[in-house]
Amino acid sequence: MLFYLLLVFQANANAQIDPAHCRYPLGMEDGRIQDHAITASSQWYETTGPQYARLNREEGDGAWCPAGLLQPSDTQYLQVDLGQLTFLTVVGTQGRYARNSGKEFARMYRLNYSHDGQLWRSWKNRLGNKTMEANDNAYVSVIKDLHPPIISRYVRLIPVTKMPTTVCMRLELYGCPWHDGLTSYSSPEGQLMMPPGYPIASLNDSTYDGAHERRKLSGGLGQLTDGVIGQDDFLVTRQYHVWPGYDYVGWRNGSLGSGYVEMEFVFDKQRNFTSMKVHSNNMFYRGVKIFSSVSCSFKPRLIATWEAEPVEFRTVLDDRNPSARYVTVPLGRRNAKALRCRFHFADVWMMFSEISFQSADTVIPTQITPVVTSPWPMEESSMPTTHKTVTNPSAKDQPDDGNTPILIGCLVTIILLLVVIIFLILWCQYVCKVLEKAPRRILEEEVTVRLSSSSDTIILQTPPVPPRVSQMDHPYERVFLLDPQYQDPAGLRNKLPELSRSAETSACGGGYAEPDVTQCTPHQCFQSSVPHYAETDIVSLQGVTGSNMYAVPALTVDSLTRKDISVAEFPRHRLLFREKLGEGQFGEVHLxxxxxxxxxxxxxxxxxxRDGRPVLVAVKQLRADATNNARNDFLKEIKIMSRLNDPNIIQLLCVCVSSDPLCMVTEYMDNGDLNMFLSQREMESTLTHANNIPAVSLSDLLHMSVQISSGMRYLASLNFVHRDLATRNCLLDRRLTIKIADFGMSRNLYSSDYYRIQGRAVLPIRWMAWESILLGKFTTASDVWAFGVTLWEIFTLCKEQPYSLLSDEQVIENTGEFFRNQGRQIFLFAPLLCPPSLFELMMRCWDRDIADRPTFEGLYQALRPHVVQ
Known part of the structure; x- marks a missing residue:
């Protein structure tokens, strides 16, 4: 049983890969990829062989150089064997610097890859280009994101030139192991969807690298394994300059001559499959649903026939929630090297964006014979010992009692179960004692070298490092395991007992008390010796739509009525629904x-x-079944919003409260929220101009920062505390005017930005100050902390979540390090686009001492001179 549990744990560890996080150096620079795994088509000298093609290394003559002058028609290559199938996301290159004596480099290169070293494929980006820009000098590293990523074991870099020249290269590859093991899938070709009144959606597998014959894809991989998850609306894409429907592969019911889509999957070796995860669209009001059922057959070997008994699975169809979702199909630990699955239609269309498989690394035979009288055809090490019983030759002389083997088997099973249970109990007791005595483990090495790109190309240069941030010697990141107590957020109540001893001298940094938060006076910061966790005070402060609601000191709502509302009643029938932006426990937000x-x-x-066009507005609507408390909270939110009047704060325009459901109507900007706007853009350059790529300039980013600081300065002047400042809560119009809003929490798009506590409150912990997480204390100073994180988002173009390589529990643990202030806390890294003086300003926002953080007035005055008037 313990063996089985270990296999289940291993299977669960193989999760879906996220390209944004799968960015680890694979071992060229640090030597994990050994010399024999690096080969080349030729080399100029022995000292410029392929073994010297290691990024940032200066052995030999400093790089790999192919023999002779590289001609435009040449195909010289540097080949790397990664040793296993790898999900490759980033390539880094350098020229030959050779301690200031070299000057050779490659300006461009192509990338070929192979699973087996025999069949080679050419990489091309999502627009079909095969050539990548590389270096323009011999010493600076250039990092290129692969869009799309590739899955391979062997990689070849082929330098490209437009005229005869000498070329030398150094290299690093980035990614992570491809535990999925899938080497190819076959499927019908995706189809066109031409709905009346909507854009044409091309649902083909545009990055598929196998064969296209007779409307059938075979022998390759494509969009179903690129880690990009399609959105709820299949017409909305995560890439720029692509067509509607790009993220999905889809088929129309009846177009294939059957009521199902048949797909075949081939793997690198035999595996025991535990489950299959299929990300499927469910926009049912457009005729798209998840599959109604699926039937999967198995092959233990490629030359074998399909096994007679398939695995059948029927899904539960959902006609209420149109969100795309993963459907997990249990595969019953069947042993196979290939699968054939038939997905049956539930409606007119069926669309997939990702398919992944979970399996145990150790192959266990699907059919196991409990009694063996002849040698087992497989190696004994591949079988669990609990299933092997060798018959004693002398047994034929003993009485044949049919019940004896059953009784013995039951007794052995019971004994084994008792042994396992006793072992687990003793182990748990030992671990608990160790954790009580040992100091808490921390993240001893801070993350400083990051490969999160704000564009496809990054010039790696060392920025000024603030005193509190130390640099690691290793070029890769490490995150240590956490104390198990952090798996339960409630454990924070007792996790930091020293808070109660030092809170009076360190936690009372000023600010304004929340209506429901314990008051903090100079003489008494706590009402008990144990700090309270933020959940106890936040549950009642979140808006009825699940969104944040501005916290205002001394605001009472005991007798809120219609006369307290200073905005006009708008005719409800003039509000035309376009789409639902989000929802909460008692309300919804509509565009x-x-x-x-x-x-x-x-x-x-x-x-x-609007040039005569209808005005877009955001409408918060209270549900008809809302409680009386929710109605009062809704009216409270209206009263708060009606007091706000600033060009950089979203404004309440009107209400519909004369009848149910209660509604408030606020501004909404054409460009949506700042997070989505920036994540779809690159920094302005000649490349973006030449290719008509949406771009922003450094001046634009500074202008956005000044506007946010101005809006927050206004809120602070009214003693308002926002508590959820982030780019997702900043709306943007066509003129890049920013309005700070508050309904990001209600949107499913940003659900991963919030941490749910015990199934109730959700907290944006990656934007929260340490005192807000550990003490439940929200002030203007904690908003300043969030403003620093928002600046960091802006200057990374929102390409990455703050502390993206830390889990939520590790983020919480890191706040404890901020409280202790022993130099072990991890700060966000300096964005490449950020001027050093601006990063210093961010660091001041994250000061451990509340009183030492700048005010919003000071932030506004510091940022304003940088904007060109």
Whole structure:
């Protein structure tokens, strides 16, 4: 049984790969990839052989150099054997520097890859280009993201030149092991969807690298294994300059001559399959649903026939929630090297964006014979010993009692179970004692060298490092395991007992008390000796739509009525629904068009110039089944919003409260939220201009930063505390004017930015100050901390989540290090696009001592001079 548990644990460890996190050096620089695994088509000298093609290394003559002048028609290559199938996401190159004596480098290169070293494929980006820009000098590292990533064991870099020249290269590859083991899948070709009134959606597998014959894809991998998860609306894509429907592969019911889509999957070796995960669209009101059922057959070997008994699975169809989702199909630990699955239609269309498999590394025979009288055809090490019983030759002389083997088997099983249980109990007691005595393990090495790119190309240069951030000698990142107590957030109540001893001298940094948060006076910071966790005070402070609600000191709502609302009642029938932006426990947020709103509000209304088009607005709506407390909270939120009047704060325009459901109507910007806007753009350059790529300039980013600081300065002047400042809560119009909003929490798109506590409250812990997480204390100073993280988001172009390589529990542990202030806390790294003076300003926002953080007035005055008027 313990053996089985270990296999289950191993199977669960093989999760879906995220390209944004799968960015680890694979071993060229640090030597894990050994010399014999690096070969080349030729070399100029022995001292410029392929073994010297290691990034940032200067052995030999400093790089790999192919023989002679490289001609435009040449195909010289540097080949690396990674030793196993690898999910490759990033390539880094350098020229030959050779301690300032070299000057050779490659300006461009192509990339070929292979699973087996025999069949080679050429990489091309999502727009079909095979050539990548490389270096323009001999010493600076250039990092290139692979969009799409590739799955391979062998990689070849082929330098490209437009004229005869000498070329030398150094190299590092980045990615992570491909535990999935899938080497190819075959499927029908994706199809066109031409719905009336909507854009044409091309649902083909555009990055497939196998054969295309007779509308059938075979022998390759593509979008179903690139780690990109399609969105709820299949017409909305995560890439720029691609067509609607790009993220999905889809088929129409009836077009294939059957009621199902048949796909075949081939793997690198025999595996015991535990489950298959299929990410499927479910936009049912557009005729798209997850599959109704699936039937999977198995082959133990490629030359064998399909086994007679397939695995059948029927899904539970959902006609209420149109969100895309993963469907997990249990595969019953069947042993195979190939699978054939038939996905049956539930509606007109079926669309997949990702398919992954979970399996145990150790192959266990599907059919196991309990009694063996002849040698087993497999190696004994591949069988669990609990299933092997060798018959004694003398047994024929003993009485034949049919019940004896059954009784013995039951007794042995019971004894084994008792042994395992006793072992687990003793082990748990030992671990608990060790944890009580040993100091808490911390993240001893800080993350400083990062490969999260704000564009496809990064110039790796060492930025000024603040005093508190130390650099690691190793070029890769490490995250240590955490104390198991951190798996339970409630453990934080007792995790930091020293808080109660030093809180009076360190935690009372000023700010404004929340309506529901324990008051903090100079003489008494706590009402008990044990610090309270933030959940106890946040549950009641979140808005009825699940969104954040501004915290205002001394605001009472005992007798809120319609006369307390200073905005006008808007005719409900003039609100035309466009899409649902998000939802919470008692309400929803909708994007609507408001007919005649400019005339209704009159002159001076804070509305963008729509050129005669309907005005877009965000409508928060209270559900009809909401409680009386929720209704009061909704009216409280209206009263708070009606007090806000600033060009950089979202404004309440009107309400619909004369009848149910209660609604509030606020501004909404054409460009949506800042996070989505920046993540779809690159930094302005000649390359973006030449290719018409959406871009922003450094001046644009500074202008955005100043506007956010101005809006927060206004809130601070009213003693308002936002508590959820982030780019997802900043809306942007066509003129790059920013309005700070508050309904990011309700949107499914950003659900991963929030940490759920005991199934109730959700907290944006990656943006929260240490005192907010550990003490439940929210002040203007904690908003300043969040502003620093928001600046970091802006100058990374929102390409990565803050502390992306730390789990939520590790982020919480890191806040404990901020409290202890022993130099072990981990800070966010300096963005490549960020001027050093601006990063110093971010670091001041993350000061451990609340009183030492800058004010929003000071931040505004510090940022304003950098913006060109």
């Amino acid at each position: 609507c068009e408001a007919e005649g709103l400019p005339e209704f509000l009159g002159e001076g209304a804070p509305l963008p110039d």
